[in-house]
Amino acid sequence: MRCEVVAVGTELLLGIITDTNSSWIGEQLALSGIDSHFQVKVGDNFERIEACIRTALERSDAVICCGGLGPTQDDITRDVIAHIMGGGMVRDDAIAGEIKRRFEARGRTMSANNLRQADVPVGAVTIEQMPGTAPGLVCPIGDKVIYAVPGVPSEMRAMMEGTILPDLRARSGAVGVIRSRVLKSWGMSESGLAEVLSERIEALDQSGHATIAFQASGIEGLKVRITAKSGDEAAADAILDAEEALIRPILGDVVFGINDDTMETAVIAQLRDRALTLAVAETLTGGILASRMTAADPALETFRGGLVLADRDGDSGLSGTAQERAMRLAEQARKTMQADVGLAAVTPFEREGGTPGTVVAAASIKGEQALETFVLFSDRNRMRNYGVISTLDFLRKTLAGR
Amino acid sequence: MRCEVVAVGTELLLGIITDTNSSWIGEQLALSGIDSHFQVKVGDNFERIEACIRTALERSDAVICCGGLGPTQDDITRDVIAHIMGGGMVRDDAIAGEIKRRFEARGRTMSANNLRQADVPVGAVTIEQMPGTAPGLVCPIGDKVIYAVPGVPSEMRAMMEGTILPDLRARSGAVGVIRSRVLKSWGMSESGLAEVLSERIEALDQSGHATIAFQASGIEGLKVRITAKSGDEAAADAILDAEEALIRPILGDVVFGINDDTMETAVIAQLRDRALTLAVAETLTGGILASRMTAADPALETFRGGLVLADRDGDSGLSGTAQERAMRLAEQARKTMQADVGLAAVTPFEREGGTPGTVVAAASIKGEQALETFVLFSDRNRMRNYGVISTLDFLRKTLAGR
Numbered sequence: 001m002r003c004e005v006v007a008v009g010t011e012l013l014l015g016i017i018t019d020t021n022s023s024w025i026g027e028q029l030a031l032s033g034i035d036s037h038f039q040v041k042v043g044d045n046f047e048r049i050e051a052c053i054r055t056a057l058e059r060s061d062a063v064i065c066c067g068g069l070g071p072t073q074d075d076i077t078r079d080v081i082a083h084i085m086g087g088g089m090v091r092d093d094a095i096a097g098e099i100k101r102r103f104e105a106r107g108r109t110m111s112a113n114n115l116r117q118a119d120v121p122v123g124a125v126t127i128e129q130m131p132g133t134a135p136g137l138v139c140p141i142g143d144k145v146i147y148a149v150p151g152v153p154s155e156m157r158a159m160m161e162g163t164i165l166p167d168l169r170a171r172s173g174a175v176g177v178i179r180s181r182v183l184k185s186w187g188m189s190e191s192g193l194a195e196v197l198s199e200r201i202e203a204l205d206q207s208g209h210a211t212i213a214f215q216a217s218g219i220e221g222l223k224v225r226i227t228a229k230s231g232d233e234a235a236a237d238a239i240l241d242a243e244e245a246l247i248r249p250i251l252g253d254v255v256f257g258i259n260d261d262t263m264e265t266a267v268i269a270q271l272r273d274r275a276l277t278l279a280v281a282e283t284l285t286g287g288i289l290a291s292r293m294t295a296a297d298p299a300l301e302t303f304r305g306g307l308v309l310a311d312r313d314g315d316s317g318l319s320g321t322a323q324e325r326a327m328r329l330a331e332q333a334r335k336t337m338q339a340d341v342g343l344a345a346v347t348p349f350e351r352e353g354g355t356p357g358t359v360v361a362a363a364s365i366k367g368e369q370a371l372e373t374f375v376l377f378s379d380r381n382r383m384r385n386y387g388v389i390s391t392l393d394f395l396r397k398t399l400a401g402r
Numbered sequence: 403m404r405c406e407v408v409a410v411g412t413e414l415l416l417g418i419i420t421d422t423n424s425s426w427i428g429e430q431l432a433l434s435g436i437d438s439h440f441q442v443k444v445g446d447n448f449e450r451i452e453a454c455i456r457t458a459l460e461r462s463d464a465v466i467c468c469g470g471l472g473p474t475q476d477d478i479t480r481d482v483i484a485h486i487m488g489g490g491m492v493r494d495d496a497i498a499g500e501i502k503r504r505f506e507a508r509g510r511t512m513s514a515n516n517l518r519q520a521d522v523p524v525g526a527v528t529i530e531q532m533p534g535t536a537p538g539l540v541c542p543i544g545d546k547v548i549y550a551v552p553g554v555p556s557e558m559r560a561m562m563e564g565t566i567l568p569d570l571r572a573r574s575g576a577v578g579v580i581r582s583r584v585l586k587s588w589g590m591s592e593s594g595l596a597e598v599l600s601e602r603i604e605a606l607d608q609s610g611h612a613t614i615a616f617q618a619s620g621i622e623g624l625k626v627r628i629t630a631k632s633g634d635e636a637a638a639d640a641i642l643d644a645e646e647a648l649i650r651p652i653l654g655d656v657v658f659g660i661n662d663d664t665m666e667t668a669v670i671a672q673l674r675d676r677a678l679t680l681a682v683a684e685t686l687t688g689g690i691l692a693s694r695m696t697a698a699d700p701a702l703e704t705f706r707g708g709l710v711l712a713d714r715d716g717d718s719g720l721s722g723t724a725q726e727r728a729m730r731l732a733e734q735a736r737k738t739m740q741a742d743v744g745l746a747a748v749t750p751f752e753r754e755g756g757t758p759g760t761v762v763a764a765a766s767i768k769g770e771q772a773l774e775t776f777v778l779f780s781d782r783n784r785m786r787n788y789g790v791i792s793t794l795d796f797l798r799k800t801l802a803g804r
Contacts, residue, residue, distance in 0.1 A: 012425070012428075012441075013428045013432075013438050013439070013440075013441060014428055014429060014432045015424075015425040015426055015427070015428040015429030015430075015432070016429075016617060017425075018420065018421075018422055018425045019420075019421070019424075019425070020420055022417075022421075022443070023414070023417040023419075023420045023421070024417055025417070026414075026415045026416055026417040027416060027417030027418075028417075030415075030416045030417070036415050037415070037444070037445060037447070037450055038415075038442060038443065038444055038450070038454070039414075039415060039442070039443040040440060040441070040442050040443075041424070041440065041441040041442075042439070042440055043439060045439070048439055048440070052440070055457075215418060216418075285693075285696075286692060286693050286695075286696025286697065286702075287689040287690070287691070287692030287693030287694075287695075287696055287708060287710070288689070288693045289689070290688060290689025290692065290693075290710040291687075291688050291689030291690045291692075291693050291710075292689075293688075293689075294687075294688025294689055294690075294710065295688065295783070295786075298782060300688075300712035303712075304712050305709070305710045305711040305712050306689060306709075306710035307707070307708075307709060307710070308689070308692040308693075308696065308707045308708035308709075308710070309707040309739070310702035310705075310706050310707050310739075337711070337712075380700060381697070384697075
């Protein structure tokens with residue numbers, strides 16, 4: 001089963017918008033075991049969209065057209081598909097009514113243009129999920145199929161997950177379902193992970209029940225993805241549970257979460273479990289730590305605030321060694337913000353020696369102190385981000401060890 | 403002149419890497435007046451890369467292949483191009499020597515694989531710019547051309563700017579050069595900009611010397627791009643200077659900078675001019691303000707630090723109206739961080755009334771106070787980012803007015 005993606009929109013070619021939809025679709029197709037050999041971007045031009053779809057239908061079994069379903073004159077994906085299907089378009093009154101209703105619900109007046117979105121190529125069916133005002137389409141062409149989804153990422157994703165991926169899996173004749181789970185890790189290299197998990201990877205190669213793959217995710221560490229194929233979701237999940245139970249003890253505390261967890265949500269969950277609040281102080285990382293914690297705890301129930309300070313040699317307020325400064329800042333943050341835990345990260349001054357890229361992290365948990373020093377090699381911007389995740393990881397391990 | 407982009411790499415199709423190179427290349431081609439009708443992503447597969455390049459050569463005059471020039475076995479772009487050119491490959495001893503030298507300079511041992519990068523299709527020439535160890539290629543095919551560049555963005559960009567764009571412009575027979583300048587604005591809608599600039603746009607339509615276009619850049623405001631075509635760079639720049647001089651008084655203080663300027667670099671430049679230092683206090687924006695200022699002033703010479711605070715109704719430290727709280731926090735930041743200027747942004751509590759999405763910004767410039775209230779409609783995350791840029795814009799205008 002091969003599926004090709006055609007992203008439609010002149011603004012994609014001009015670089016005004018980066019096409020992240022195709023990347024996401026590509027990942028989802030791979031997880032569903034569907035091959036995707038080509039992805040194409042094309043402008044809002046009838047002949048060229050048609051050429052791309054026809055080429056895609058020749059070399060693939062399915063085509064996902066993304067974008068060009070809006071109400072304006074340059075949104076012509078529907079028209080091109082109707083032309084390829086050869087039967088014209090009919091207005092779907094139920095969809096037209098729904099579009100009108102949605103405009104009214106938002107208190108906006110609807111221009112007549114918007115009803116173009118209710119025009120459906122003859123032979124096509126609309127996709128049930130419709131988060132916006134543009135319906136998606138499933139358009140059978142012989143034993144092949146064209147899907148059309150809007151370019152708005154949230155609308156596209158709802159239609160992919162609700163209709164297109166299940167339909168593609170059914171068409172591929174795949175028996176059962178594919179499910180995957182990601183263990184997120186920090187502090188071990190890809191080759192290190194591969195080495196400690198080599199026995200499990202070999203065992204799975206032989207049993208064929210599941211696979212383990214590694215995926216770098218930049219400054220957020222490495223993902224260990226377990227993928228299982230089975231008769232139904234419950235059976236696939238049972239395989240994932242069993243494999244996770246085997247892998248976790250091998251990986252130990254380098255795993256900080258699963259799936260959508262981030263280092264900051266992991267730390268906040270730990271603090272909540274222990275009914276602790278947190279305040280931070282940062283120099284090198286200049287507010288990134290605070291802004292990530294705020295984003296993860298928008299109501300600021302656990303994260304109580306932060307201090308962002310210039311830490312320059314000779315500044316009166318910050319004397320002592322890097323360790324002393326970090327510890328004092330952790331206490332200062334804790335007291336200023338009336339939190340239970342203070343966390344600070346500083347860099348040593350040049351005269352203090354130390355390798356460039358050194359970060360000293362300090363934590364005070366109700367006055368109980370912990371310190372750690374990391375050496376991070378990278379440019380300044382990456383170092384800031386590595387510094388933030390390393391400092392949070394230090395707190396995570398410190399809390400876990402108590 | 404038509405140019406097509408073929409991005410090579412299975413990781414692009416799998417969504418492991420998002421293809422931002424094609425977007426950047428598309429923007430550069432547009433600025434050079436070169437049409438780009440298609441962009442294609444293809445995996446590391448000989449036949450499929452070949453098919454994409456052959457199709458591109460049929461419908462376009464030039465093809466830029468991006469990626470697949472590395473040293474490993476799945477890097478086969480060179481091989482495919484040599485196959486299409488029909489003359490095999492020869493090792494370029496000078497390039498081979500250069501690759502060896504670069505490994506030595508970094509103190510790394512070189513595996514023999516790396517010398518594959520010195521293999522050049524017969525009839526191709528290497529691109530002079532070579533920031534990494536993979537040379538780019540210019541490969542004439544009759545009166546058409548294939549360019550090959552590495553997928554590493556910085557390497558690709560150096561080759562595009564140094565060789566490929568000038569070569570494409572020469573091939574397109576374009577006389578002279580195209581230069582553009584972006585005026586960055588905050589606080590006026592696209593239709594508002596179009597209205598106040600309508601006379602200039604009409605005048606340029608008639609003279610043909612330059613064009614004015616608008617481009618939304620999300621939370622960073624709107625760009626007004628002036629593009630001029632002329633005999634040489636100096637002449638084109640003179641047109642841009644003249645047009646900027648006409649437009650600036652019309653737009654007034656909504657323009658905060660040009661080209662790579664950001665709101666934070668604009669504010670820092672103003673503070674430096676006045677020999678003032680800055681400290682910030684933020685509640686809603688949770689550290690985003692501080693982290694953006696730190697990134698713009700990494701040595702923390704002008705930006706002295708920030709406070710990130712939970713601002714919850716009933717918190718003892720923060721009583722009074724939103725205006726009073728904002729003003730008190732601005733003073734607190736200024737004093738705590740020993741800065742000349744304190745800047746704060748808070749949101750009113752529910753019981754204080756006020757439209758949801760209200761942000762109150764306060765500045766204290768050596769004790770001289772200013773206040774402004776914005777209403778920002780958006781989801782929480784966008785509101786945070788709008789809040790940051792609106793607050794900085796408020797300081798920018800306050801400083802400019804003194």
